[in-house]
Amino acid sequence: MKKLRHRHLLLLLVCCLLLGGSVGAQPGFMNTQKFLKANSMWALGDKTGLNFNVSPPATFTSALTPATGGMNIPGLLYVLGNDPLYGTSSVADRQGQMLFYTDGVSVYNANNLVMPNGAGLKGGNPGELSVLIGNSTLQSTCVVPFPKDTNRYYVFVLNAKEDELNIMPDPLTYSIVDMRLDNNKGNIVTGSKNLVLDTNALSGAMIAVQGSNCDVWLLVHEYGNPVFKAYHITEDGLDPNPVLSTTGNQLQGPAVCNIACSLLGTPLGPTFSTLDNMAAYGTRTTMSVAPNGRLLSVANFVPFCLTGITYGVSGVLLCKFDPATGVVSDGIVVDENLQTASVAFSPDNSKLYMVHNSVYDSLGNGTAVGFPIIQDMDSVTISPYAYYQLLQYDVSSYNATTITGTKTIIDDNVKTSEFSTLRLYNDKIYVNNDPGAFTRGGDPTGSSVWLGVIDKPDAPGLGCAYNPKVIPLPDKLFYTFPNQVVFAPDPDTTGNNYKDTLVCSAHLNGAFPEGVVLTAASGFDSCLWDDGSRNPVRSITGPGKYWVINFDRCHSRTDTFIVRHIDISFDLKDVVSCYDDSVKIDVNIPDPGSYGYQWSTGATEGSTYVKGSDPVWVKLTKESCEASDTAKVHVYNFKQDLGENKVFCMNDEISFILNANIPQGAPGVAVRWSTGDTDPSIRVTDTGTYTVVVRSEFCSGAGSMNVSRELCECYAVVPNAFTPNSDGLNDVFQPVVQGGCLLAGGSLRIFNRYGQLIYNGDDILKGWDGMHNGKTADVGTYFYELSFEAGTHHKKHYYKGSLSLVK
Template identity: 25%
Template sequence: MKKRKFILYACLLYVFLAGISWKAFAQGVNNNWHFGTYNEISFNSGTPVFTQNSAVSTFESSAAVSDENGELLFYTMGARIWDRNGTEMPNANGLLGNGPFNGGIAAGSGRNNVHIVPHPGNPDQYFVFSAAAIETPGGKAYYHVVDMSLNGGLGDVVPGMKNIEIIEAHGREAYTVTRGICGTYWFIGSMMTSPVSYYAFKIDENGVHQNPVITYVPYHNMADIGPTEITRNGIAISASSNNVMMADFDQQNGTFSHFQLFPNGHTGQYLELSPNHEKFYLIHYNKIWQYDLDLYPNVTGIAATALNLAPATSPLNVTYEDLRQAPNGSLYAVRLNFNNQFLESYSIDKINNPDASIAGFSLNALPIPQNARFITFGSSVLPRQQINKIIHPQARLDTVICKETAITLRSPYPDYSYQWSNGNISPQIQVSQSGTYWVISKSTTDCTWYIDSFKVRKQEPVNIDLGPDTTICKGDTAHINVYQAGIEHYLWNDGDPGFEKNITEAGTYHITVQQGGCSYSDTLKLKIIDPYFRIIPDDTVLCKGDFLRLNTESNMDNQVQWDNGHNGPSIEINAPGKYSAIAQNLCGQLSDTVNIDPVNCHCKPEIPTAFTPNGDGKNDVFTPLLRSDCALKDFEFSIFNRYGTKIYFSNTAGAGWNGTYSNQKLADNGVYFYLVKLSNNYGNTEPVIYKGQVTLIR
C-alpha cells in the first residue's frame, strides 16, 4: 500500500488545523536555543531560562533542534555540530560554511546562514545547511546530514554526507526554509546574480534536490536582499537596505511571482512573523515595525499599517539585531546598547501578544549576565510533518432534506482538492435525493486523504397552514386546529405546545411543528375590529329651501337602510327633522340618528332712511334691523360723511350710530352714507353688501 494513508470517516468530522502556527505545531522542537558565545535559553519550564552552559561559539548564525517533548537533540553553527551533551559529534570535523576560518575554527559570521531541516523520508535524520559568510569569497552553500541513531543515540554526521555543495557561487547571507506540499520543505537563498534571483531547493523523502528552481527579481534596487520570511499561505516578505518587497511563493513548484515593492521609506534588516502569520515585524536599527498582512496583496495598505513598538531612542545608542518567535508565542529581540558609539551591553526585549492589533513591548524582558555576548538567537526549525496519522471519528452526523428541494454538502477541509462520489471536484455539492454520499479531501500540505461520508434522508414535507391573515369582531373568538397525524411536536410563539388554539386578541401567531427531524411553520396575522357606524354630519341645521346630503361612515362593509325607506350609504334631504339609519354587517346591527333643525340663512337687514338723534328717546339711533332667527357669521356697519370719511364703524349686530363723532361732537344735519356687509353661517356664506344714504335731522 502507498505511504499515503486513507483516513476514513464514518461521518462528518471537523479537525481544526488552519489556525495552528507552523512553528507552534510540535512546538517542542524549538524549546532550546543555543546562540552567541555559550548562551542558551530553555523554554521547557514555561518560563524562559537564560544560562551560559552551551558549547556553541558563533558570531552570528546558529540553530538547535529538540524533539517534540522539548528534549534537546543537537545544535550547530554550521561548521561545527554539538550533541545534546555539548560534545562535538565525532564525524563533524572539517565542516565548511559560516566562516571565516581562523586556525581551522569557523567564526560563524554569516547571517541567516545556518538552518536545520528534518529529513521527510527518515525520522532519524536532519539536514544541516551551512553557507559561507560574506567575508568568505565565493558565496558557496553546503549541507551535512545528521543521523540521531548514530553514536549511541547522541547523533553523528553520516559518513560521506557532509560538505555537499548545493550553491557554488553568488550566495549571500540571506537564506530561509519554508514548507512545501506533502511533507516537503524548500531551502531558499537570495543570490547576488544579475539580475538578483531566488534559488529554491526542494527537500522531500528522497533528500535535497540539487537543481534549484530559479526566480529572477524584477527590481534592480533589491540587489542586497536580506532575510526572507514566507507565511503558511505563501506570502513572501523580503527586506533590504533600500526597500521591502512582497511576492507570492508557490509551495508546490518553488517559484516566486507577483512581486511588489513597498512605498519609499520602508526598509529594514531583519524580519519575523507573528505566530498566526497575519502580521510581520521588521527591524530597522533602533525601531521594530509591526505590519498587518491581512491587507495583502495591497502592499500600499500594508505599509500604511506600520507601527513602531520600540521605545524612542537614538540609533547611536540602541540597535536591534534579531527577532525570533518563541514557543510561548512571544517574539524576543536582541538589543545592542552603545555609549559614545562603543558597544556597552546586550539586552533581550520582548514583543507580547504579537498576533494582536497593537502588540505589547517589554524592555529587558529576560535578565542576562553582564558578560553575555550574542548578535542573533539562531534560526527556528520547522517541525517534522505527520503524514501517516489516522484520526478516528468522534461524532456522527446524518443530514435530512426537509422542505428544500436540495441541500449543500461541504467538505470540512478548506483549500484542499476534492473528489465526490458523483464525480464532482468542487468543495461542495448539491443533492436532492436520499442516499449516502462521500468526498475525498486531499491535503495539499501533508498528503493526507480524508474521506467523509454523508447519509442523506429526504423527508416528505408537512403542509402546515394557519390560513390567510384574517379579522374578527371584538368579542368573537378565532378557533384554529392544525392537528395532523405523525407530527411529533407543536409549539406556538407564545410557548403553547398544543395543536388547537382559541384566539381572542389581535397579534401575530406563529406555530412550528416537527416531524422526522424537520421543522415546518406558518404564521397568521389576526386583527380585531371594533365596529362603528355613524351619520355625518352630526346634529346640524338646514337653511330654508336648501338641500343637505347625509352620509354614513363606518369601518365595516354595511347594508344601510334609512328610516324613510331609502337604502344606501347616503340620502339627500330638504326639510328639518330626525333622521335614522340602520347598518347590517358581519359583526351585527348598528344604528345612528341625527337631528336637523331649521335656520334662517338669508339675512337681509331693514335700514331706515332717516333718524332724529335729539335725545327724545324716539328714533335717536340709526340701526340696521335684523330678524332674531338670522344666523350671522360676520357683520360690519360703517357710516361715511359726504367727503367719504368713515366716521363710524361697528362689527356687532344690533349696534347703531347715535349721530356723533368719535370725539362725541354732534354731527351736522344732512345726508350721510352707510355700508352694511354681512355673511351667513349656513347656505350661501359669501359676503353681501348693502349701501345707501340716511338723513340726520335734529
C-alpha cells in the same frame, strides 16, 4: 393535436453543508507542540543559550564561541577582532531536550561536544575578509528534519556573497545527521557531509518553510538577481533542482552595496591610515515566513560605510508563497526608506515588525553612526550607543502604499546592533536588545544584553505591549537568534465531512435520473469508495448515503454524501379557448403548496388565466431544484348564432338556409341539427324550433331559431243591432274580429240620435253593453265610430254606422 411544450432535465448536485469535524488537523505550524519543542533550545554565540522550556526562559552554556581574527579594542569595540557569531541553528527533541546545534563550521551534540564527524563544515565565509572578520551570514545554517523520519536531519550551510570582494566556493552545502549514531548522541553520516547543493552566488537569507503535502521547502535567494530558489524536501529525499521564482526588487548585491574602492594599500599599521578609502563591507540579508506559511519577507542591511560612503537603503520585500508549489510571487516593497536586517510576522499574519536604523532618517545622508565613524584612523571617534526604531506595519492589505502608511513607531530608542534579529516564538516576538555589541560594558543600567519581548504582537500600535528589558542575559557577544527548525506536516486525516447532496430532476415521474455521478475530492493521489471502487468518479442510481476516502502520501479525507432526490414532474397541458375568452390553466402536481410558481403571465400561484393564442410557461421551484413546462393556448370560436327567430305571414312561403358555425382549424368537429341532419347547413320550409350542436374533443356550441306564422292583416265585422237584455245572447255591441288577430290602438264611441256621446271606450273587444247613466239605454237607433290597428302589419281600420238597440 400537436402541443408546443418546453421541458428540461436538471441534474443539480448541491454539496451545501459540511457537518463534520477534523481529525488530526494541523494548526498553524508554528503553534504545534512539535514545532515549539523542537525550537525550545536556542544556541547563541559566545557560549550562551536560552531554554524556552521554562518560564521565564533560562540561560544555558553552549560550546559556540565568537569568530576570531583581526584586532580587538578592549572595553570599546569588537572590530576586526572577535566578531559575533551569526547564523546558528539548534534542534531539540519532542520533550524539549537538546539534540544538537551548529554554527555552520561544526555540529555539537547535547554534551556540547563536536560530533565525531561533525567538524569541517563549509561555513564561516572564508572568502569574505576572513582573516579579519568571521562568519557574517545571518542565516548561515538551517536544520530540517527528514519527513516521516524521527532520526535524521539535514544540516544546510550557506556561505553568502555579501559584497563584491567576496568570492565564495560552494555557497550552499548540506550534511546529514543521524541521531542513532554515536550511541544515540548523533553524528554526521559518512559520505553525507558537505554535499554541494548550489554553486551560484547567493544572498545571506535561508529559511525552511512548511509545505502542504508532508514536505518542506528550503528557500534561498540569488545574489544580484531577484530570484528565489525553493528546494523541495520530501520523504523521497531532497530535489537538487529548485523551483525558480523571479519577483520583487533586488535587495542585495552590487546595486545596494556599491563598493567604490578596494583594499589596495600598505599593510595595516598602528594608524590605520591605509583604510581611509575602504567602503562598506557586505550586505546582511534575512528571510522570514508568516505563521500561515503563505507570506515571506526579505530584509536587507548595509552594515556600515567608511569615509564618504553612505548606507544603501532598500526597504523590505514582501512576497506571497505557495506551499504546494514552492512558487514565490507578487513581490512588493514595504517602505523604501528602511534599513533593517531582520523582520518578524505577528501570529495572525497581519503585522510586520522590524528594527530600523533610525540614524539614516535623522541625518538624511545615510551616514552611519551605529557603527564607528572613522574619520581618521589616528583619531578614532566612536558612538557610545547604537539607536534604532522598533516599527510595526500592517500588511493585511498587501498593498505597498497602504502598508507604508500604517507605519507605527513602537520604540524610538531601541539600543541594539545593526544585525540583531527578531523571532516569533509561541505567539511572542523576541528582540535582541544589545546596545553593547560595539561598546561592551557601556550601558550604565547594568547588563548590556537584554531579551526584549513584544507580548501581544497581533495588537495594532502600542497595544502590542513591547517591553525592551524582560530577560537579562550574560554580557556575551551575539547578534542573531538561531534559525527555526521546520518539520514537514504530519500526515493528517479529516473525517466526517457530511455533504448534503441534492439531485434535481424534472418530468421523470419520480424516477432517479441517469448519469448522476459523485466525484472524489481533487488534489489527492487515490480514493476508495464504500463499494470498493477506486475510480474518482462514481455513478449512482438512487438516493442514499455514500462515502469516499481520499488519499495521498500526507493526507486522507473522508467525505460522506447524503444524497437526496427531488423530481418535479408535472404536465402543463395545452388549453383550448372555445369562445375566444379567458381560460384557466392549472399545474396539476401532488402537494402543490410545497412549490414556488412563476408564470409567464406574472402569476405566482398554482394556476393562472390566459387570453389569446400566445404560449404560456410556468417554472416550479423546490429547494434548489426547478422545472418548467410550456403549453399552447388554442383559440376556437364555437359560438352558434342562427339569428333571430323568424315569423311568416299566414299565406307566405317558408324557405331559407340555416348555417352552423364551424370553427376554423378545430379538429374533430361534428354537427347535429334537431332535424337529425349532420351537414353544416339545412333548408327550413316549415314552422318550428330548429337547434344545432357543434362539438369537438374539447368544445361544443349550440344555437336555435324558432320559425312561426302570424296574421299579418285581418278583418272585422260590425253588427247593426244588439239586445242588451241579459239573456246571454247578443247582449253587447262589439265588432267581430278574425281569430288570432293582433289588435292595437282601438277606440269605440257611441252617439244617440241627438249626436250626444253616450259611450267612449278603448277596448273594442269589450264593446258597449247598452248602459248609459247606470241604466239600460232606450230602444232606438244609435250611431257608432270604430277605429283600431289589426294584424302584425298593424293595418288601420275605421268603421262608422248606425245600430239598433232592441229589447
